[in-house]
Amino acid sequence: MTGAPGPTRMDLHHPAETGRVTPLWVGDRLDRFVAEELSRQRLGYRYALITDPRVAARHAAPLEAALRDAGLEVERLVFAGGERGKTRAAKADLEDRLFEAGFGRDAAIVALGGGVVGDVAGFVAATYHRGIPWVALPTTLLAMVDASIGGKTAVDLPAGKNLIGAFHPPAAVYADLAALDSLPDERLREGFAEVLKHALVADAGLATFLDDHASDLLGRRPGPLRHAVEVSIRVKAAIVAEDPREAQRRAVLNFGHTVAHALESATAYGMSHGDAVGIGLVVEADLSATRGLLQASEVATIRRLVGRFGLPTRVPPGLEVDGLVERCEHDKKARRGAPRVALLRRIGAAAGSAAGWTFAVTREELRDAFRRSQESPGG
Amino acid sequence: MTGAPGPTRMDLHHPAETGRVTPLWVGDRLDRFVAEELSRQRLGYRYALITDPRVAARHAAPLEAALRDAGLEVERLVFAGGERGKTRAAKADLEDRLFEAGFGRDAAIVALGGGVVGDVAGFVAATYHRGIPWVALPTTLLAMVDASIGGKTAVDLPAGKNLIGAFHPPAAVYADLAALDSLPDERLREGFAEVLKHALVADAGLATFLDDHASDLLGRRPGPLRHAVEVSIRVKAAIVAEDPREAQRRAVLNFGHTVAHALESATAYGMSHGDAVGIGLVVEADLSATRGLLQASEVATIRRLVGRFGLPTRVPPGLEVDGLVERCEHDKKARRGAPRVALLRRIGAAAGSAAGWTFAVTREELRDAFRRSQESPGG
Numbered sequence: 001m002t003g004a005p006g007p008t009r010m011d012l013h014h015p016a017e018t019g020r021v022t023p024l025w026v027g028d029r030l031d032r033f034v035a036e037e038l039s040r041q042r043l044g045y046r047y048a049l050i051t052d053p054r055v056a057a058r059h060a061a062p063l064e065a066a067l068r069d070a071g072l073e074v075e076r077l078v079f080a081g082g083e084r085g086k087t088r089a090a091k092a093d094l095e096d097r098l099f100e101a102g103f104g105r106d107a108a109i110v111a112l113g114g115g116v117v118g119d120v121a122g123f124v125a126a127t128y129h130r131g132i133p134w135v136a137l138p139t140t141l142l143a144m145v146d147a148s149i150g151g152k153t154a155v156d157l158p159a160g161k162n163l164i165g166a167f168h169p170p171a172a173v174y175a176d177l178a179a180l181d182s183l184p185d186e187r188l189r190e191g192f193a194e195v196l197k198h199a200l201v202a203d204a205g206l207a208t209f210l211d212d213h214a215s216d217l218l219g220r221r222p223g224p225l226r227h228a229v230e231v232s233i234r235v236k237a238a239i240v241a242e243d244p245r246e247a248q249r250r251a252v253l254n255f256g257h258t259v260a261h262a263l264e265s266a267t268a269y270g271m272s273h274g275d276a277v278g279i280g281l282v283v284e285a286d287l288s289a290t291r292g293l294l295q296a297s298e299v300a301t302i303r304r305l306v307g308r309f310g311l312p313t314r315v316p317p318g319l320e321v322d323g324l325v326e327r328c329e330h331d332k333k334a335r336r337g338a339p340r341v342a343l344l345r346r347i348g349a350a351a352g353s354a355a356g357w358t359f360a361v362t363r364e365e366l367r368d369a370f371r372r373s374q375e376s377p378g379g
Numbered sequence: 380m381t382g383a384p385g386p387t388r389m390d391l392h393h394p395a396e397t398g399r400v401t402p403l404w405v406g407d408r409l410d411r412f413v414a415e416e417l418s419r420q421r422l423g424y425r426y427a428l429i430t431d432p433r434v435a436a437r438h439a440a441p442l443e444a445a446l447r448d449a450g451l452e453v454e455r456l457v458f459a460g461g462e463r464g465k466t467r468a469a470k471a472d473l474e475d476r477l478f479e480a481g482f483g484r485d486a487a488i489v490a491l492g493g494g495v496v497g498d499v500a501g502f503v504a505a506t507y508h509r510g511i512p513w514v515a516l517p518t519t520l521l522a523m524v525d526a527s528i529g530g531k532t533a534v535d536l537p538a539g540k541n542l543i544g545a546f547h548p549p550a551a552v553y554a555d556l557a558a559l560d561s562l563p564d565e566r567l568r569e570g571f572a573e574v575l576k577h578a579l580v581a582d583a584g585l586a587t588f589l590d591d592h593a594s595d596l597l598g599r600r601p602g603p604l605r606h607a608v609e610v611s612i613r614v615k616a617a618i619v620a621e622d623p624r625e626a627q628r629r630a631v632l633n634f635g636h637t638v639a640h641a642l643e644s645a646t647a648y649g650m651s652h653g654d655a656v657g658i659g660l661v662v663e664a665d666l667s668a669t670r671g672l673l674q675a676s677e678v679a680t681i682r683r684l685v686g687r688f689g690l691p692t693r694v695p696p697g698l699e700v701d702g703l704v705e706r707c708e709h710d711k712k713a714r715r716g717a718p719r720v721a722l723l724r725r726i727g728a729a730a731g732s733a734a735g736w737t738f739a740v741t742r743e744e745l746r747d748a749f750r751r752s753q754e755s756p757g758g
Binding site: 015016017018088092095096123126127128129130131152157159162163165166167 | 394396474538541542
C-alpha cells in the first residue's frame with residue numbers, strides 16, 4: 001500500500017440526452033479498479049480490447065489479467081494505430097474481426113491507447129449493431145485531457161481529418177497516470193499544448209499553475225501532474241456539457257487550432273500536432289490583440305508560457321504565408337469561405353459576442369498575423 | 380385544385396433526446412410542400428438529393444424543380460440501390476462524392492426512395508462531419524409505414540443485414556402517396572406485410588379495417604390507402620417513442636421477423652422480404668398459440684388476413700426444417716444461442732411478461748411450428 005490518493009471522479013453530463021452521465025476517473029495504476037467497475041456495471045457480455053502495437057506491448061497484459069480475474073471475458077484486437085491508421089478501412093477491418101470473433105450486440109469495447117485508438121475504437125462502437133457501449137482508457141496526456149472527453153469519434157479522409165465520425169460518448173473514461181511514465185517527451189508536450197489551451201480559454205488559475213510548475217510537470221512529478229490533468233478535464237467537461245454538439249460555446253476549444261491545422265497540412269503533417277497547436281495558440285492570441293480584445297502584454301505572457309513547455313511559438317520562416325492563409329480558408333469551420341476562429345478577451349477567458357463564440361477573420365488579418373509571427377523573436 | 384385533403388402531420392417524439400420531435404407528414408403530391416417546408420426550416424445551406432436509378436427516373440426532376448423554385452441549392456447523387464447496394468463501399472463512395480461536390484458541415488441530405496435509399500442515405504448523414512441533418516421522402520409503402528419511422532439507419536455485411544449503422548432520426552418524413560401509383564404490385568404487398576404486423580401487435584381496429592378493405596387497398600384506392608398508411612405510421616411512431624433504442628417494447632415490431640429472416644437467408648434472398656414476413660406472421664402467431672397466449676381461431680383469422688393481401692402463409696415444403704431452426708438460433712436478437720421472438724396475446728396486442736417483450740423459444744418449438752406450417756393447407 002502506498003499513501004497515494006485513490007481515483008478521483010468527475011462527471012460529464014450529457015444534457016441533450018436525458019439523464020446520461022459519463023464518469024471521468026483520474027488515478028494511478030487503475031487496472032484492478034477498471035476491472036471492478038466493469039464487472040459491477042455489466043456493460044457487455046464480452047469485451048473487445050482495441051489497442052495499437054506500442055500500447056499493447058506496454059499496458060494490455062496487466063489490464064487483461066485484471067479483467068479476467070474479475071470474471072470478465074476479453075479478447076484483444078490490435079490495429080496499426082497512428083494518424084495513418086485512422087481510416088474507414090481500419091474501421092471496417094475491426095468490424096469484420098469483431099464479427100468473426102462472434103461479438104454480438106451484447107458486446108462492449110475497451111479502447112486502450114492514445115487519441116487515434118479512442119477515435120477509431122469509439123467510432124467502431126458507435127456503429128457496430130447501431131451502437132454498443134465503450135469505455136476509454138487513454139494512455140497519452142492528450143487523450144486524457146482532450147480527445148477522450150466529449151464523445152467525438154472519427155476517422156480521417158484524404159480530404160481532411162475527422163471528416164467521418166459520430167458523437168458517441170463512452171460509458172466511462174479511466175485516465176491512468178501510470179501510463180504517462182513511458183510516454184515520449186514529445187507526446188507529453190503535445191498534451192500540454194491542449195492543457196495550455198484549456199487554461200487560456202477558461203481558467204486563469206490553471207494558467208498561473210502551469211507557469212509556476214512547468215519544470216515539475218515536464219519532469220512528470222505525480223502531484224502537479226495529477227492536478228493539471230484533473231483541472232484540465234474539469235474545464236473541458238464543463239464546456240462540453242454546456243454545448244455537446246459544438247453549436248455554440250464548445251467552439252472555444254478550437255482556439256489555436258485553425259492555425260494549427262493549416263500548419264500541419266502545409267507541412268504534410270511533418271509538423272507534430274503539439275508543435276502546431278503551440279504556434280497556433282500564440283498566433284491566435286495575436287489575432288485577438290489586433291482586434292483590441294487582448295492586451296499586447298498578455299500575448300507576450302502566452303508566448304513565454306508556451307515556450308516554457310518546450311513548444312515552438314512562431315511560424316517557421318520557410319513556410320509560404322499565402323498558402324497558409326488559403327488553408328485556413330478551407331478549414332472545415334469556415335462558413336462560405338470565411339475562416340472563423342475563437343479569440344481571447346483575457347488569459348482565462350474566451351471572447352464571446354451576440355453572434356456566438358467564433359469570429360470571421362479576413363485574409364489580410366491572417367496574412368499579417370502569420371508575417372508578424374515569422375518575424376517575431378525566438379522559435 | 381382538387382378536393383383532396385392537405386397533408387396530415389403526426390409527431391414522433393424522441394424522449395431520450397431533450398425536446399426532439401420528427402414530424403411525419405402524409406399527403407398527395409408533396410413536392411412543393413416539401414420545398415416550402417425545407418425553405419422555412421433552413422436545415423442546410425445546400426442539399427444533396429440521394430436516390431437510386433429507378434426512383435430518379437420517376438420522381439427526382441419535379442422535386443428538384445420545386446426545391447430550386449423555392450431558392451434552394453440541390454445536387455443529385457444517384458447510387459445503385461437495391462439490397463445489394465446497402466454496403467460500406469456504397470456509403471464511402473457517396474461520402475467521397477459529397478466531398479468532391481464541396482458539401483460541408485452546413486449541408487443536409489434529402490433521401491428519396493425506398494428502404495435501402497433511406498437506410499444508406501440516413502447512415503451517410505449520421506456520420507458525415509459527425510452528423511448532418513436529413514429528411515426522408517419514402518417512395519415505397521414499406522418505407523412509408525416502417526423503414527423511415529424510428530431513426531434506424533444501416534448497411535449490410537456479408538455476415539448479415541443491418542449490422543453496421545446508427546440511430547439518426549430524420550428531421551422530417553414526407554410520405555407522398557402519389558409515389559405509390561408506380562410501385563410494382565409485389566412491392567405494394569411487401570408494404571402491406573408490415574401494415575398487417577402493426578395491426579396484429581398493436582391495433583385491432585386497423586386489423587378489422589384491413590380485413591374489410593383488402594381489395595380497395597390492393598387496388599390503391601386513395602381514401603382507404605391513406606387511412607391505412609396514417610394509422611400504421613401512428614402505431615409505429617407510438618411504439619418507437621416509448622422505446623427508441625429497442626431496449627424493451629420496440630422489440631414487438633420484430634413480430635414475424637425471426638422466421639422471416641430465416642426464410643430469406645435459407646433461400647439466399649430468393650424469397651422476397653414481403654413474402655417472408657407474410658409467412659413469419661402466421662408461423663409466429665402459431666407459436667403464440669402453442670404457448671396458450673393466442674386462440675387457434677385467431678391464428679386462422681391471421682392466416683386468412685395475410686392471404687387476402689396476396690402474401691404466402693406457409694413455409695414452402697421444399698425447405699429443410701433443421702436448417703431454418705439453426706438460422707433462427709443465429710438471429711442477431713438471439714441471446715446466448717436461444718432465439719427470442721415477439722408473441723401475440725390477441726389480434727391487436729403483443730404479449731408482454733415481467734421479463735420483457737420477447738420470449739425464448741426452444742429448438743423443438745420452432746421445429747414443430749415449421750413442420751405444422753409446411754403441412755398446413757393453402758400456400
